[in-house]
Amino acid sequence: MKNIIPILLMLFFQIGQGFSFSLGGTMNYGWILAIIYTIAYMFSSRLFRIKEFRYISILYLILFLLQILAEHMAGNSFQNGIKGVAIDVVSYASFFFLVSLLIKKPNLIVWAIIGTVIRMLIFGKESESSAEEALAGEDATYLKFFLGPLIVYVMLIISVFLKTKMFTYLYMFVGLMFVVAGARSLGLITFLTGTFVFFVRFKKTDVTGMLKRYSIPLLLVFYGMYVFYASNVMNGNISAGNNSQLRDSKNPFNPLEIIKYSRTDAWIAVAEFTDKPLWGYGSWADDPGLKYHLMMAQLTDSKINIDAYNGGVVLPAHSVILGKAAYNGIFVALITFFIIFFFVKRGFLLLNSNSIYMFVIMYFLYSLIWHSLFSPVGHLRDSFPLFFAFIWVCWYYESNKKQIQ
Numbered sequence: 001m002k003n004i005i006p007i008l009l010m011l012f013f014q015i016g017q018g019f020s021f022s023l024g025g026t027m028n029y030g031w032i033l034a035i036i037y038t039i040a041y042m043f044s045s046r047l048f049r050i051k052e053f054r055y056i057s058i059l060y061l062i063l064f065l066l067q068i069l070a071e072h073m074a075g076n077s078f079q080n081g082i083k084g085v086a087i088d089v090v091s092y093a094s095f096f097f098l099v100s101l102l103i104k105k106p107n108l109i110v111w112a113i114i115g116t117v118i119r120m121l122i123f124g125k126e127s128e129s130s131a132e133e134a135l136a137g138e139d140a141t142y143l144k145f146f147l148g149p150l151i152v153y154v155m156l157i158i159s160v161f162l163k164t165k166m167f168t169y170l171y172m173f174v175g176l177m178f179v180v181a182g183a184r185s186l187g188l189i190t191f192l193t194g195t196f197v198f199f200v201r202f203k204k205t206d207v208t209g210m211l212k213r214y215s216i217p218l219l220l221v222f223y224g225m226y227v228f229y230a231s232n233v234m235n236g237n238i239s240a241g242n243n244s245q246l247r248d249s250k251n252p253f254n255p256l257e258i259i260k261y262s263r264t265d266a267w268i269a270v271a272e273f274t275d276k277p278l279w280g281y282g283s284w285a286d287d288p289g290l291k292y293h294l295m296m297a298q299l300t301d302s303k304i305n306i307d308a309y310n311g312g313v314v315l316p317a318h319s320v321i322l323g324k325a326a327y328n329g330i331f332v333a334l335i336t337f338f339i340i341f342f343f344v345k346r347g348f349l350l351l352n353s354n355s356i357y358m359f360v361i362m363y364f365l366y367s368l369i370w371h372s373l374f375s376p377v378g379h380l381r382d383s384f385p386l387f388f389a390f391i392w393v394c395w396y397y398e399s400n401k402k403q404i405q
Contacts, residue, residue, distance in 0.1 A: 006101050009033070010108050013097065014115025017382075018123045025083040031090045031381075034097040042096060047103070050396070056342055060092040063335045069279075070328035076282025084283025084327060087381040094385035102393045109360060109390050110160055117153050120146065144183040152190055152363070159359035168198045171359070179229065184262075185370055193362040200354050207351040227253055263374045264296045265316035271295060272315060272326035273333075280329040283377075287315045320384075323377040336380070340372050343388045346395035353398050361394055 016030035047053045067088050071081035101108050124146075155171060171194035178187030199205040211218070230252045251257045260267055272281065272292055287293055290304075293313060297304045317323035321340065325333035347365035355361070364387040371379045 006105055006108055007111050009037075010101055010111045011115045011118070013094075014112055015119045015122070018119040025079075025086060031094065034090070034093040034385075037100070038093040038096045041100065045096075045100065047096075047099060052392070052396070053099070056095075056339065056392075057092070059335060059339050059342070060088065060095075063332065063339065064088045064092075066332050066335060067328060070332050071282055073279035074276075074282035074285070074328070076285055080282055080284040087283075087377065090381045091385055094381070095388050098385055098389035099393060102389055103396065106357070106390075106393055106397065107160075109357065110157055112386060112390075113153050113157050113360075117150065117157075120150050120153075143178070143181055144186060148178050148183045148186045152186070156360050156363060160356055163201070163356065165198070165202055168194055168201070172198070184258075185374070189363065189366040189370060192366055193359055196351060196362055197358045200352060200358060208348065211351075223255070226255055259374070261300055263318055264299055265318035266322060266374050267299065268292050268296050269317040269319050269322035269326040272317065273322065273330075276329065277325075278329050280325065280327045280332070281315055283327045285315050285327070287313050292316055318376055319374055320372045320377055320379050322373075324380075327377065340368065340384075343391050344369060344372075347391045350391065350394055350398060353394070355394065355398075357390075357394065361391065364391055 013030045013033050016033060017028045019030075020026050020028040048057070064085065067085050068081075071084055076084070098112070151174065155174065159167065159171070172191050175187045175189070175191030175194060178184075178190060181187075196207055199210070200207055234252055281288075290313065293304060293316060296316060315326060317326045321333060321337055324336045344365065347361065347368065350361050350365075353361070368384065368387045368391075371383065
């Protein structure tokens with residue numbers, strides 16, 4: 001019975017995130033479980049005997065206090081301010097809950113991913129496009145937000161039990177196919193995960209040393225691969241929904257151009273931050289006079305229907321770190337960066353560990369970096385706690401020379 005309870009808790013947490021309801025903002029039963037668990041066990045938890053865990057908990061506390069101050073100083077509405085603060089609260093509660101389970105049984109990560117797969121299968125796709133359209137290259141939305149992640153999660157589960165060279169090749173191949181089909185970021189993360197696992201597991205390569213010594217040559221290799229990909233898109237050999245962004249760009253052979261077109265609201269967050277660097281505009285504040293939406297349209301030479309925004313529109317910020325800067329100013333952004341960097345650094349140091357969870361560790365690490373730069377602030381609450389918890393638990397076992405099972 002003791003062995004089944006952690007599994008049930010993990011599954012409930014992951015699947016329960018699909019059952020959402022309104023409570024001043026969006027809430028779900030998975031987060032409620034994490035909050036109740038944290039309140040019940042935080043003050044008696046042995047985790048606080050660990051110096052690193054105390055450190056990250058203090059950073060979260062500072063983030064929470066600064067967030068409240070920033071929302072007040074920005075003059076944000078009470079409802080929007082509560083939503084902003086709630087992200088930090090749920091993020092820490094979820095992190096505490098997950099670490100409490102994973103530090104005792106790291107193999108619960110498999111059940112966490114299984115729960116994610118079940119949740120996706122229950123609640124279905126997040127777009128109106130179809131699998132047929134995605135596979136035909138007509139619409140990458142379904143591939144990016146449902147089919148692709150579902151495939152990756154299933155392969156991550158398999159990777160814990162199947163450690164063959166052929167599976168690693170298959171993993172890299174799937175990543176390349178995602179890129180060709182239009183899910184570029186997901187495909188790149190998947191391909192890099194398989195590539196580095198191959199070097200560590202089968203070539204016994206010191207990956208961290210290799211990255212330090214050969215960073216420039218590696219960047220040139222990846223740029224050469226990008227040029228090959230861009231050339232085939234421009235001449236029509238590769239066609240998929242998202243590749244219209246590349247064809248519309250002024251300089252398709254400049255990767256920064258693609259980021260500008262595909263992540264315009266991440267770029268524009270820099271302008272938002274420089275306009276109000278101290279305390280920001282406040283979480284989910286309206287774009288004043290559509291100023292930044294118009295700037296986004298100018299960046300990509302596109303038009304917007306101003307009449308469609310008569311009811312107001314939220315300030316665009318498609319980046320966790322830059323979004324925090326735009327919403328809440330420099331101090332909140334810096335603490336957010338320090339929290340993320342804490343886990344990225346430990347994830348980087350795990351690249352040579354060659355544990356049975358190498359695919360999971362690397363996928364979580366690369367996803368954490370990408371989402372920190374180019375995904376909405378909500379990822380701090382949604383996906384980051386699991387990334388944080390598992391990376392840190394693996395690092396804890398590695399640094400204490402314990403065998404992770």
